[in-house]
Amino acid sequence: MRKSLYEAIREGRFVEIAAGEFDALRENGVIVDDDVDEYAVLAGNYDRAVSAESEVYDLTLLPSLDCNLRCWYCFETHVVGSRMDASVREAVFRHVELVCRRDHIKYIRVELFGGEPLLYFREELYPLLRRIKDLAASRDKEASFFFVTNGVCITDEMIPLFAELNAGFQISIDGYREKHNAVKKIPGSDEDVYGRVIRSIHRLAESYGTYINLRINYDDQTLHHIEDVIRDIIDINPQRLGIHLERVWQTARDGGRRYDMSRVLAFIMANGFTVSYMNLHRKHVSCKASNANQAVISFNGDVYKCSGRDFSEKHREGRLEADGRIEWERAKLDRRMGIRTFDNALCRGCNLLPLCCGPCCQKQIDSPGEYERYCQKRLMEISLEDYLIYQFKNEILRRKIYESQHD
Ligand code: SF4
Ligand code: SF4
Ligand code: SF4
Known part of the structure; x- marks a missing residue:
């Protein structure tokens, strides 16, 4: 301007x-007429987004609550040897059939989470996902598949199956080789897990038009070594890979060697990769767990709304029936759905509200009224001015990458 x-x-x-x-x-909302009630506009957008009338259905599957790794910060209680048996897989398919009967639903977004979702991929998960994809196509719906994985199980043989599903990925690393290998250890093995995952990322990125969100879990030390990570992925097409930075939530900044977050973000962008930091790009809701058209189905048929807490009985909110219906625990569900996440004095007065939408419903269930504790402005590790400059440059880069796709 x-x-x-x-x-x-x-x-x-x-x-x-x-x-x-x-x-x-x-x-573009830079100039707003005096008589517009902006809060009412946001509230209306929110209500439409979370409504059962929305055209999107978000289904998260937990094919196993076991994992091949044991990261120290993992919030989950692993269920060793757990896997989705044929009857639950059939009930999941029937659930999707019921979703497909709803005319207004156009998109079914399937996220695979866990535990580690790729443990029994070829024999159990892939056939179910293929059926879901074919079913959706036959009903004129679009199904998409997104794996949240540690990447360790990915093999060359799986890649054509991922390509069939046109799957996207979030693959988490803990930074550079030594750090990653210290956190993401295969029990009883000294294998270079980092090397294995970086190789898999290359193979995926080279194979079909996928997109990999490379999530770097960081603590006070990790980002000093960001150059090492970038060196290992520099040859990857930035149309296929972007970076997300996420602080390991248990590591409050302890006064260890501080990095300069603005420089870290600038360094990643200077090397051609887009980067996301903080969740200030939300559209209307802070988390899909607030949406009526959403469910998290575990390997044993237990149903949840939130995938950020351990999958225990305490957090369970429903059961998947054999005919594909979900029997919700009404009181728990009503409590969650009754929370409009930004409807409090702190968020109402915040100029970031449209990008943030307030602390998620689960945080408000866990800690009622503690909006300040989870406020993104408080948790941000750079000034708001620097954040805006980074976002602006990142958007310019994103457009450049996107435009070069069409050259
Ligand atoms: S890879 Fe993920 S699921 Fe497995 S132990 Fe680590 S954080 Fe937990
Ligand atoms: S903890 Fe909050 S943001 Fe995370 S999945 Fe649960 S509701 Fe969503
Ligand atoms: S006050 Fe904090 S939590 Fe609320 S909208 Fe603003 S940044 Fe988000």
């Missing part, structure tokens, strides 16, 4: 703005 235009807006000299520019600024 030109400085003169910025100053005209700032000082309310709207008559000096050319009509075309004025319309564009208004359409």
Whole structure:
């Protein structure tokens, strides 16, 4: 934006703005009419997004609550040897059949989570997902598949199956080789797990038009070594891979060697990769767990809404029946669905509200009224000004990458 235009807006000299520019600024919400109730607009958007009338259905499957690794910070109680048996897989398929009968649903987004979702991929999970994909196509719906995985189980033989599903990925690493191998150890083995995962990421990125969100779990030390990670992925096409930075939540900053987050973000972008940091790009809701059209189905048919707490009886909110219906525990569900996550004085007065939507419903169930504790502004490790500059540069980079796809 030109400085003169910025100053005209700032000082309310709207008559000096050319009509075309004025319309564009208004359409994009930079200039808002005095009589618009912006909070009511946000509340309306939220209510529509979480409503059962939404055209999206979010289904998360937990094919196993076992994992081949034992990260120290894992919040889950692993259920050793757990896997989804044929009767639960059939009930999941019937559940999707019921979803497909709802005309207004256009998109079925299937996320595979766990435990480690790829433990029994070829023999158990893939056939179910293939059936879901074919069913959705036959009912004129679009099904997408997204694996949240540690990447250890990925083999060359799996890649054509992923390609059939046109699957996307979130693969988590704990930083550079030594750090990753210290956290993500295969019990009883000294294998270079980092090397294995980086090789798999390369093979995936080279094989079909997938997208990999490379999540780097970091603590106070990790990001000092970001160059090492970038060196190991620098040859990957940035259309196929972006980076997400997520602090390991148990590691409050302890005064250890501080990194400069702005420089870390700039370094990643300078090397051609887009990067996401903090959840300030939300659309209408803070988490899909608030949506009516959403369920997390575990290997044994237990149903949850939130996938960020251990999958115990305490957090269970329903059961999947053999005919595909979910029998919800009404009181728990009603409590969650009754929370409009930003409807509190702190968030109402916050200019980031449209990008954040407030602390998620689970945090508000766990800690009622403690909005400040989970406020993203409080948890952000750079100034808001630096954050905006980073977001702006990241968007320019994203467009450059996207446009080069069409060259
Ligand atoms: S890879 Fe994921 S599921 Fe497995 S132990 Fe680590 S955090 Fe837990
Ligand atoms: S903890 Fe919150 S953000 Fe995470 S899955 Fe649960 S509701 Fe969503
Ligand atoms: S006050 Fe904090 S939690 Fe609420 S909308 Fe703003 S940044 Fe998000």
